[in-house]
Amino acid sequence: MILKNKSLWRLGFAISLLLGFTACKKQDAIRPSIEKRLSVLDSTRLTQPEKSLSELDSLLQNSKDLNDKEQALLLFNKGEALYLNDKYLEAFNTQQQSHKLFVELKDRYNEARSLVTLSGAALHMGDIETSQKYALQALEMGRSIKDKRIEGKAYNQLFKLHFRLKDYHEALSYIQLTDSLYSTEADTTSIISIKNNKASVYLKLKDYNKALASYSEAMALSQRKRDPKTLVSVLNNIGYTYMQAEEYESAEKFLRGAVTLNKNIKAINAAPYKGLGNLFLLKAQNDSAEANFNRALAIYSSKKDMKEEIDVRDKLIAISIMSGDYTKALNHQAVRDSLQLNVNNLEKDRLLNFANVNYEVKRKETEIQHQKEINRRNTWLLISTVILFIFLLIIAAFSIYNTKLRAANRASKLEQRLLRVQMNPHFIFNTLAAIQNIILDGNPIKSSNHIAKFSKLIRQNFDYVRKESITLDKEIEMVTNYIETQQLRFNNAFAYSIEIEGIDDTSSIKLPPMLLQPFIENAIEYGLKGKKEGGELLLKIEKNGNELSFVISDNGVGRSAKAKDEKITEELHATSVFLERLKMRKKGEEKTFVIEDLFDTDNNPAGTKVFFKLKIND
Known part of the structure; x- marks a missing residue:
């Protein structure tokens, strides 16, 4: 009996192990059928984007039959397809889902790949800070798993970020790091792209010789790979480079080479024709320029590339005016204006999408508004006895509208003045100079962090200036960010x-935004700036009942006698804007505002103190 029980126990244990192994295998393994479909979709992602996305959605709809690994990879591929087809918001949201699954699966390689795409999508949506965060995470992960390709992609993403910020020297350092990592890779297409990116930075820095050297390397690789389409692009870029260097004969040689190669491979590419048009326009050969621009225009029109068509038509308008053919110029202008209207509409839709505006909600709101208009018209038609009353209402409505318009105009002017006070040009230039010094010292991570902090401060100023109120914790966060940025400028001298x-x-108390920064700036610029060491800045906030009192004090050099004699303008100290904002609240808070000069025991200037109170709702 005992032996029988032992045999049953062993059998049960073996079955449990088998089931556990099978479950783990199902959880982690990718079925050959899914792997094969992913391989096919990878090759059609660019050529047939809609078909690729439809196939991925079809696979994901049967998520119950997928294990976590398969679902994660399908979501990753969908995110990549959306990204490559410029659907950045959808790509970002989809990649966040795949990233979460890769983290749970502890698949660090694919986790790093998803971070790279998240960084790229965030950059395209204008979120520099988020893009940088994901790129640095991908870089750290690539190093930890010793994957040079991931490292290179992360560096390339940081290159794009700094190129977008027009920080070309920093962008150059990152693309050079990318180039060094990919130099031993077998992925020729990626290396060609890197060489082109490096050349684009040299062009921005007007170092034409190095740009041409990078393009020449890309050209040699394209010829070795026997990739004529890529070679056409490289030849075109070389032609444009020579054009910027004002070496027109060499520019024409490479541009015509690109045209010839296009014809040989029967490719339709307008860029070389556009390049030749620009070249002949610079050489004042208007007939040749017009002929090439017309060839480029035909291609752009057939491909419905409206932005490029607009650019070409602008050139044709100029040529027509120079030749005196005003009818042709007007015809081009009419088409150009129509295209610009379409581009503007598309750009508007894109911005709305990036802002995550819910179209369906807007549509319903429009329908409700439309119904109201219909009801109002019916009321006019059916109830003739109230015409006079409605007429009086209209007059009242116009009066209210004009009143609101004047108030809005006043608020807009105040907003502009407030933003000018907050965004002191000297502060911006000096901060950028301080960050530049860090970059020159060879500390890219530190400089990137300071750039992120500075960009966050700029964004806070633009975001908060249009708000009636923000919470106290956000005001304190912005002020802290500003003070620490100033400490960077003055090397922590205070x-x-x-x-x-x-x-x-602090998150439960609301107050008008951006009240404190101007006075803190005055404390630093006119007090602590002149104090070489031992500077101290104090911000004290105290709540008594339904009142909030503020004290901004410093132990700086104090307001100079010269400044007092000249009666520093209220605009210099931002007091006029500040007091006007308090008056608009109609609570009498402006009467509590005091600027006090501080003196030591010997009656020497010892700093400045600003005091005021705000009334808050409990």
């Missing part, structure tokens, strides 16, 4: 402290 008394939850 210290600061923020004291909060009587407030348990």
Whole structure:
């Protein structure tokens, strides 16, 4: 009996192990059928994007039959397809789903790949800070798993980020790192792309010789790979480079080479014709320029590339005016204006999509508004006895509208003045200079962090200036960001402290945005800036009942006698804007505002203190 029980126990244990192994295998393994379909979709992602996305969606709809690994890879491929077809918001959301699954699966390689795409999508949507965060995470992960390809992609993403910021020297350092990692890779297409990117930076830096050298390397690789389409693109880029260097004969040689190669491979590419048109226009050979622009125009029109068609038509308008053919110029202008209207509409739709506006909600709101208009018209037609009353209502509505318009105009002017006060050009230029010094010291990570912090401060200013109120914690966060950016400028020559008394939850208190920064700037610029060491800045916020008191004080050199004699304008200290904002609240808070000069025991200037109170709702 005992032996029988032992045999049963062993059999049960063996079955459990088998089931566990099978479950793990199902969870982690990719079925050959799925792997084969992914391989096919990878080759059609660019040539047939809609078909590729439809196939991926069809596979994902049967998610119950997929294990986590298969679902993660399908989501990843869908995100890549969306990204390559310029659907960046959808790509970002899809890649976030795949990234979460890869993290759970502890698949660090694919996790890093998804981070690279997330960084690229965020950059296209204008979110520099998020793009940088994901790129640095991908870089760190690529190093930890010792994958040079991932490292190279992360560096390439950082290159694109700094190129977008027009920080070309930093962009160059990152693309050079990418180039060094890919130099031993077998992926010729990627290496050609890197050489082209490097050349594009040299062009921005006007180092034409190095740009041409990089393009020449790309050309040699294209010839070795026997990739005529890529070679056409490289030849065209070389031609444009020579054009910028004002070596027109060489430019014409390479552009005509691109045209000839296009004809040989029966490819339809307008770029070389456009390049020749620009070249002949620079050489004042208008007939040849017009002929080439017309060839480019025919191709762009057939491909419905409206932006390029607009650019070419602008050139043709100029040529027609120079030749005195105003009818042709007007015809081009009419078509150009129509195209621009379409481009503007498309750009508007893209921006709405990036802002994550819910189209369906907007559509319903429009329908409701439309119904209201219909009801209003019916009321006019059916109830003739109230015409006079409605007429009076219209007059009242116009009066209210004009009043609101004047108030909006006043608020807009105040907003512009406030933004000018907040965004002091000297502060921006000096901060950028300080960041540049860090870059020159060879600390890319530190410089990237300071750029991210500075860009966040700029974004906070633009975001908050249009809001009626923000929470106290956000105001403190922005002020802290500003002070620390100023500390970067002055190499931490002063210290600061923020004291909060009587407030348990700063996120529950609302106040007008951007009240404190101008006075903190004055404390630094006109007080602490002249103090070589031992500078201290204090911001104290205290709640008493339904009042919030603010004190901004410094132990700087104080307001100079010369400044007092000249009666520093209210605009210099931002007081006029500040007081006007308080007056608009109609709570009498402007009467609490005081600027006090501080003196030591010997009656020498010892700093400045600003004090005011705000009334808040409990």
